[in-house]
Structure formats: structure tokens, C-alpha cells
Amino acid sequence: MAPVATPFFFYLLSGIMLIGGILVITRKNPVHSALALIVTLLAQASIYLMLYAPFVAGVQIILYAGGIMVLFLFVIMLVSIDRSMRERQFNSQWIPGIIAATALGGLFMAVFTKGNDIFPEHALPMVENDNTQQIAMKLYGQYMFAFEIASLLLLVAIIGAVVMAKKRI
């Protein structure tokens, strides 16, 4: 069985992601932006698949594309399009923007050129078939504490949202 993870697919998906990302910030209509973001997220899920991480890809589709983005759209749809079309798209903060972009780019370049020491040279021998189990083991074993902290954070957010919404009733 020939591997699917050929460079062609990598460049194709990266291209889709980049185009989608650019569309997200250049579209004036927020609904178009959100849809472009969904395309980006789906392409990202495919890249996860290429990395032999099917579980992460599945979760990415369910949570981001299917769940969070729907809620995004839910809110955006109620916004008056006319008003958002008139608003300025960029806030002209060129200097901080350039600094941030340079810093991030520098970081990426550093990782790319000097990263061989930090990251292993080859992909980890992660077998596709027990990928889900591996994640479960890591999540509920090694990173249990972090996992619980994250869930606590989410619980706080839920309670906060309920309290804010409750005022209305």
C-alpha cells in the first residue's frame, strides 16, 4: 500500500490553508470570513491525517468545523451585514504588526534551521492503529493534571456564561 502522505498533498493542503487564512482576514463580509476559516480548519484536519493522527483529525472536524464554527456563524449571522461592510477592515497599526510578524517569522526560521537538536530527526514510530489509545494513555496518564486543569477552566467558563445569561431571566 502506497503511502498517501506525499509531498504533493502536503503542499496542496498547505496552499489551501494559506489561501483560506488570507481570505479570513481580507473578506469584508464576516460570514465569508467564517466560511474561509472552516475551509482552513478542514485542510488542517487533513494535515493531521497525513501525520497519522486520525483521532486528532476527527476531533478537529467535530469540534472546530462542526461545533465551534457553527456557533461562530450563529452569532455572525445575526450581525447586520451592512454595518460591518462599512467598517474599516484594518486598524493601521503597522509598526506593532511588523514587529510581531518579524518576531514570529524569526522564531519559525530558528526552529527550522536549528531545530534538529530539539526535535527527533524521524517521525516517532507511532502506529496508526492504536493512535487513539496512545492519546488516551497520555491524556489520562502523563498529562492528567493538565487535563483536569483545562476542564476546570472550561467549567469556570460555563458557569460564567450561565451567570451572565441568567440575569436576563
Place this chain on the structure above:
Amino acid sequence: MTDQHSSLSNLDLETPEKPFLDANELVINMGPQHPATHGVLRVILRLDGEKVLGLECVIGYLHRGVEKIGEHRTYTMFNPYVDRMDYVAAVSNGLGYCETVEKLLNVEAPPRAQHVRVILTELNRIASHQLWLGTHALDIGAITPLFYTFRDREEILKIYEKYCGARLTTHAFRIGGLQYETYTGFEKEVKNFLDFFRPKIDEYEELLTTNRIWVERTKNVGTISAQDCIALGVTGPVLRASGVKWDLRKAQPYANYKNFDFEIPIGQNGDTYDRYLVRMAEMRQSVRIIEQAVGALPEGPIMAKVPKVMKPAAGEVYHSIEAPKGELGYFIVSDGSTQPYRVRVRPPSFVNLQALDVMCRGQLVADVIAVIGTLDIVLGEVDR
């Protein structure tokens, strides 16, 4: 009860309600081509999300000027026109008109005619309630009861067809009595229908009365208090479901309703579920009345002595009957000529429709549909 009648309601329909935070208020045009507005009613809804902040009815899409037509027809000629107002209860319309003119002429229909009139109008009440039930259930999403009620309504229409040749706009009564003697086997067929129909009411109730979804959709939906009903002039099953025992058949007996033994079903909460129960109970009561009337159908003439050319003395008269939808009143002014000077109809649908705003405020869009259904309006009568 008495303080309910005396105290005025504190209705305030002028102050607009504001949406939550500064969310956009959504204005929706429901109708006139909406599948659930029972014809050509147009409702302009102001919504906050799905919550109704207020609404306004726009009517007149079916206006045919029935009242104006009445001024240019003789009393006899106008009779068929009234059937076209509430076309699902045409017989009741005819009864109201005929009795009003009889009052103006000071004649009274003979007992046999009155009995037949009661039988036919009560059959009509059942037919009207059946149609209401079917469409109301359809609005709430239960599609099957519609076919059951139409199947059974067919039997009533068959009786009409045999009696006077028409099924919907029957023109069954004449001023002063009836034109047609009952056909052979009329009594037997009506009795057969009653035997056939009694288990059918149970069948409808089985489908809906204890259905969880039905109860959730109708309980505490479109609630209206007795005071508000009275302040708005709402009558019929809607008023009775709010707990007011007001039925013109008992309160101001017309035809010969005082000879029959029946009860006025009332509700307590004035919500959609109570209105449903009241109408179901009314169907059972109608069966009771018809049974008594058919059992004691007197012999005798069917037409009183009325002049060929009717020229009632100048004057005015108001007479109202309990139509299936509420108080149906006719106000006729005569100037002594062959044509009425003015005919004014007090249509129950139009008056009941005024309660829509009160009943829908603060409810959801889905409830508006349920409330329009439960008010049981016929646009032909609202617009006339």
C-alpha cells in the same frame, strides 16, 4: 366570578416591548400566503430572536363587502350571501340572519322548522369544530388528525347534501322557516351519524389529549384571562375556556334551545389546552342536543306565514346567536322598503382575532401559530 365581570382589565397594548440588550429587532411578515394563517391573514411580528414582542394583524385581503351588498338586495336575496362569511359554519350564519329578519318581521318559525334548524346548526357546530381540530393539530405538527376529522366531517356534509343539495354554503334556512321538508330517512341518518361519531371523538382525544408533546405545546400557551376576554369582547369557546360560563344558547335562548338539556363546558386557565378541551366537550354536548332534537321531532308545517314581498316596518333590530366560533350578531336597520337600510354583522372571528396580540406577547413564534389555530378564525368572516 362576579368581580371578574365587574373589574376592568388592565390591558396595555400601546407600550412597545424592547428586545433584550440592543439585539436587532426582527420584523417578520407572516402571511398573507403563509401556510398556517388559515387563509389570507397577514401578521406583522416583531421578534427578539424567537420571542414575540408584539404583533399587528393586517386584514382585508378577502374583503367582499358583504355588508354593503346587503343594502342592495331584498331580505330574501341577501340570505345566501351570509353563508359566504364563515363558510365552514354556513348553516349557523343562515340561522342568525333568518332569525334576525324574523324578529324584524315579528314572525316565528313553526316548531318543526325550529327543531330541524337546531339539528342542522348543531351538526354544523360539530363540522366546524372538526375542521378547527384538524387544522389546529396540523399547525402544531400532528398531521394525521386532519384526515380523521375530514373523514368524519364528510358524513355531516352528506346529510346536508341530501337535505338541500349543497355541502358547504348550504342556504338551508329561509326567513320564516324552511323551504325543504326533511327527506325520507333523515332522522335515521342523523341518528346513525351520532352513533358513528361518538366513538370518533374518543379517537381524536386518544391521539391528542394525553399526548405529551401536545400537552406541552398547548398548556400555558396563549393564556388569556376572563377580564381580558370581556374587555376585548371575545366570545365563544375562547371566552368559556377562560372560565366564563357564557353561552347564548343558555343566556338568551333562541330557536328552541331552552327545550333541550345540555351543559356549557368551561375551562379554567384560558390556555390553548383548555380551549381544546372545551371544544371537544362542546362536540359531545352537540351530539346530546341533536339526539334530543331528533328524538322529539314534531310534525307540522315548516314555514310560517310570511309575505311574499317583505317590507318590515321601519326600525332596527339586533339579534345574536351562538355560532361555533362565538357570538354571531346581526344588526339590521329597516326603512320600511324591501331592502335593508343597513346590515351590520358582528362576526365572532373578527372580534376574537383582536385577542391575538394579548395572547402572543412574550411567547415564541411557534406559539403564534398555535394561538391563531386555537382562536379558530375564518378569514371570510373576519374580512366579510
Place this chain on the structure above:
Amino acid sequence: MGQILDYIKSYLSSSQTPGAAGNMFWVLVYILLVFAGLSVAVIAMNWLERKILAHMQVRLGPMRVGPHGLMQPIADAIKLLLKEDIMPAEADGLIFWVAPFVVVLAAFTTFVVVPFGPTHAITDMNIGILFMLGVSSLSVLGIVMAGWASNSHYPLIGALRSSAQMVSYEVAMGLAVVSAILMTSLNAEGTGTLSMIGIVQAQLAQGEWFIFKFFPLGLIAFFIFAVAMVAETNRAPFDLAEAESELTAGFHTEYSGFRWSLFFLAEYSAMIAVSSIAVTLWLGGWLRPFPNFLNNSTWDLVFSLFPGVTFLLFAAMCFYNALRMPKHPLFRVQTIGLAGFGVVLGLIGLVLFIPAVSVRIQDIFWFSAKVAGFMYLYIWYRGTFPRYRFDQLMRMGWKVLLPMGLGVLILTASVALLQQKLWHQ
């Protein structure tokens, strides 16, 4: 040429799905077969829904086009294809055009992993069930896009309703699914599986359908899923997104012709897809009744007769109704047509009696029969229930099904753990 033939033949000896074996030719064949079968199923479903609903409502349903209206779906399809494709002037063009395709794509793609048999699936993924839930959750995007792009109030409200509804019910649905997946881990190694085929094989290995597992836990989880899946597919009594009496037609109010038919197609394939999930997770997928209990060659033979007998029954129904047709020259074509249809069904039934065929077709038959049961339930619901109101729907999703799902999940996990402990002692 010989190489290609060898390539094609090489799959026949493998005992995997074509996708897992990586044989492109057979993958293509399977894709074509599945989607052709799906289209036929949607057409049949269209006819059956109208007929069954009609008989529930004391009427006959379509009777004119073909004998007993058998050709009605085809006539409808032609009508829809020939209709004008209308786009509102103020609509958002691109999104309006794309939306139906997104919905159809999402509904069809899920069938990639549906296991009609141990080898009868396009492919087997190790995240099969996750893939199905994920892709089917994408269809809500299409609905939201359609509702918003129509630039009209009723579709917008319909889209808002359906997105809120689908996102809410996905949570309860997910919990029910997780509790079923948890049951697959009750084996010696203690590891479960997300693969659709693996789930069914786990049921075979454990000797019972998961609906009966840890009674009543499996049943409750199944019940939660069965409710949530009706809400997921926007069908009665949860059809608020397209509530005809409230929102005219909901999100597809402004659509017509071919694009509307795509929504229709997507709705019915989504119904089949979620029913397939339910069948796979709780009702033993392709397994015939009592695969372990009545496990000898006699019973194998008896159960292998079922597909053929079913088709013969259909054929007999056709012949019976052909005999009942009015004996009038005008009905001659219809009578012959019905009898001809019966002959075709009967021939299919006879072919299914050939042992070589019946062995291969059995799995597909049992799977389809179970899914068909769910399809009947869908129709039955529609004929019986009034529609829920939006707030009631939400309350049921969040306050009834979600706590129930959580409780079932925790209980299932505890019982499973207990059983695991007992095993290791």
C-alpha cells in the same frame, strides 16, 4: 493488461474491505455500488413514506403514476430536474449555490465507513465512528449557509433553529456513542475500538448486541441516541428547522428545482446514515439474529433463506395486487407493469437462494433490514407526533438527554471496570 487483471483479482482473496486492502479498482466499484444503492434507497423511501403515511391517514397516497404510484418518485425527480432554478435577487450568490452541495457531500461521505458486512464497506477506518459523527456534523454548515444566503427571514430563523438544535443534540448523541464504544473494550486486552467493523465484531465476540448489554444501560444509551438522531436529521417531531406551519419550509424556503431536490436527497441519506450508526453500535450491524446461540449449520441454512424469502414475499404481494387490479382495459398496462415488477422481484428472490450468492448477500440483507426498521420508525413518528416547540426541544436536549447520557456513561464505565476487575482475579 494481465497486470491489471491480477490487480483486480488480488483483492478477491483478501478478507478486508477494499479501502483497507488499498485496491483502487474495488474501492471505485464499491463507491459506485454504495451510492447507487443509496439513491435507490432514497427513491424507495420517498415512495414508501408517502404510501405508509397515507395508509396511516386513511387515504391511498400516490396511485396514478404507475401501479400503486410506483413510478411517482421518478416522475417527481423529472419534475424537479426540469423546474426553474430560482435564486433570490438579494441572495449571496456563491454561498447560495454551494450550500446544497455541502449538505449532500456531508450526507454521502459518511457512507464511506458504513459496514454492510465484515468486508462490505468502502473502507474501514480506525476512527470510523468519529469520522461518521464528524462528517455528518458538517451538514449543519450547509444548512446554516443556505439559511443565511437566502437573505430572507424565514430561512434565517430556520437555519438558526437547526444549528442550535444540531449542536445541542450532538452532545447527547456523542455521550450515548461513547458509552457504546466503552462496551467494545470488554475483551481480554481491555482495549476498545472506534472502527465501525470492529464495533460489530466486538458484539459478535461478546455474544450480545450492545442494546442488551448491562441491561438496561445499553437500552438507555440506545434510546438517547434514537431520540437524538431524529433531532439530528431534523425530522418530526423535531422538524422545527423546516416546520411547515411555522416557517413555511425553513432553511430551504427559497430553493427550487434541482437544488431543492439536493436538500431532499441529503435529508434522506442523512436519515439512513444515522440509522446505520444506531444499527452498527447497538443492533449488531450485519449480524443475523442469534449468531452465537443458534450457531449450527441447520440454523445457518435457515437464516440464509431469509433474503430470498423476503423478496419472494414482495413478489407475491405484487402478484396479489395485480390480481386485485380493476378488470378494465384502461388498467391493463398497470396490471402488466405490476406483474412484471413482481416477476423481477421474484427472480431476484430466486437468485438469492443460490448458496454462493446468499452467503455473500446475507450481511447486507440483515443490515438493510435493520436500517429499514428505523426508516419505518421515522415515518411512524411523522404520522403520530405533534411538533416540539423550540424551547422544549432545547430543554429536552440539555436537561433530559444530556444528564441521562452522562449517567449512563458513568454507570457503564463503572460496571465495565468492575467486570474487568473480576476477570483479572
